[in-house]
Amino acid sequence: MYIYKAAVVGGGTMGAEIAQAISFSGLPVLIKDIDQSKVDFGLKVARNIYQRRVDKGKMTQDEMESKMSLITGVTDYEMFKDVDVVIEAVPEQLELKQRIFKELDEVLPETAILCSNTSSLSISALGSVTKRPHKVIGMHFFYPAHVMKLIEVIPGLDTSEETVGDITSFSESLRKLPVRVNECAGFLVNRILMPYLNEAAFCLEEGTTSAAEIDHAMVEAGMPMGPFTLVDNLGFDVCREVVNILLDSYGPRMQPASIWKRLTDMGRLGVKSGAGFYLYGDRAGQEDPELKQVIADLSQEAPKSEGFSANRLMYPLINEAIRCIEENVCTAADVDLSVIAGLGFPQDRGGILHYADEVGLPNVLAELERLTGIYGERFWPSPLLKRKVAAGHTGKEAGKGFFEYATA
Template sequence: MEIKTVMVVGAGQMGSGIAQVHAQAGFHVILHDVNEQAVTKGLVGIEKNLHRQVEKGRLAEEDKTTILSRIEKSIDITNAKKTDLIIEAAVENMEIKAKIFGQLDEHAPSHAILATNTSSLPITEIAAATKRPEQVIGMHFMNPVPVMKLVEIIRGLQTSDAVYEVISAVSETLGKTAVEVNDFPGFVSNRILMPMINEAIYTVYEGVATKEAVDEVMKLGMNHPMGPLTLADFIGLDTCLYIMETLHDGFGDDKYRPCPLLRKYVKAGWLGKKTGRGFYEYN
């Protein structure tokens, strides 16, 4: 099956990044969100990213124009009827995702593959909201999408081999490395990363060390490019909490219990870089 038109549902940071890399790879992209403002904001973000590449001499101005011309704005979910592949990048909430997949299943052509960028939720459960579970798959990109090379491809219980092969090939076309993962809470990336971040938060909560000290230990001692608390702020503390809760619920093991300090920060609205304050303050 040949993929020509890709719809990205959700024009936030992840969705706009996913749209950008597909447009750069030559696909026609439909960038969809619930209102014009959200879609425009996503497109402006893509344009800024490409402009930086032009300024750095990594992209020609005419190529930037060509890439942007491949992106079509959408606030009408029925545009799904024009697609071969749809990648959902909405908020990390099962109820919302199930509703979106039900709508996509109704409007997308019968051959279309429905993928989700979920970072922790079960693909099998998302697929159950459709009448084509064999064509539903996880396609988990890393943030920032244009920079990070990994895509976790997660099969649901009924995902067909043919669909997996198509998504693996698409990932390769994007210049990404695809890694096959089974459908367990948190998959591989967040099952390993989030408990580390959670434990880093516990070390601050218990007074073992300051946030700066924790980050320095992991950067200088473990050669991490950024400390876990800085990374948590970048991801969003609300997202970190949600994933820890998903792991805790999914495995029923208290080693995944979210740190009380993480809950407190989220309740305070200190969600990280996006709100101007998390473990650190941002202008």
């Protein structure tokens, strides 16, 4: 399918950046929001992204104006009659999104594809309220969408292969890296990221290692930023939505650490509220007796532990990724591409499953079993890992693990 015109519904944090990315590829795009002030906000975000390119000498003022002329802000569906693809980016509420999908289904041409940028809601549930579930699909961008290359392309139960192909090519035309992720709660990146972030929170609750020390250690281990800096930037409210959906689907292994709720109840939502795991604004860098007290309280109840280690955070992430392969959510190559392009995992390690192959799968299994002995079932090794080890697919040294390697 050739796409001549696109639209984004919801011109907030994500929608505005998505519209900019589309216009940058040379395609006309509408930004629809509820009123003119919201539309103007979206247009301003897009213009600011272009302006920074102009300031850096990466484009001329004229080129910027020509790209901006491809973006049209609207507050109704009048101009949607000839739109080929829509990306919905309104707040994360199923009923709101379903209402919008119904409205779009009425106004769009029969051939148009309806995408959602949802982080956690069911694509199948969105498709079910339309007369074209075969043309409904997840197109999950990562923040900031004008920088991050990864797009999770998520077919629902009724999505056609043709739609998957069309949105994969469309993503490539935006100079992004599309990865097919078969529908599951949290999709791929958020699903594997949460056990990692949660384990960092369990370590903090024990009271022996500070957030800054853990963040520093994970950056040393190669992550682009520490887990607490990341959560503060994502926002506790956004993370909570994802955590609830993961807990609901996967059960006890996704049980969130208590500190999330304690800080959320205090109105500490991260950077946007001036405090999360760190303090921001006027209080940045100051002593934080409130957080110290929360940790002191929680450490009283903390179970037996051997303390923080980078492995304690990385291994649940690897284990959850293996579960995704086992469930046919995606391929091993796509896991590695996603952690590099979506999480900033160091490219020189080739991704987390290449890293696991390098370490040796029997070692990964033994460490997970050891950690299970201390912390319980959230470290329980995935059955596929056990099968691989039992079958001699033990990693790079053996010539096969999650990938194949040339042996000497």
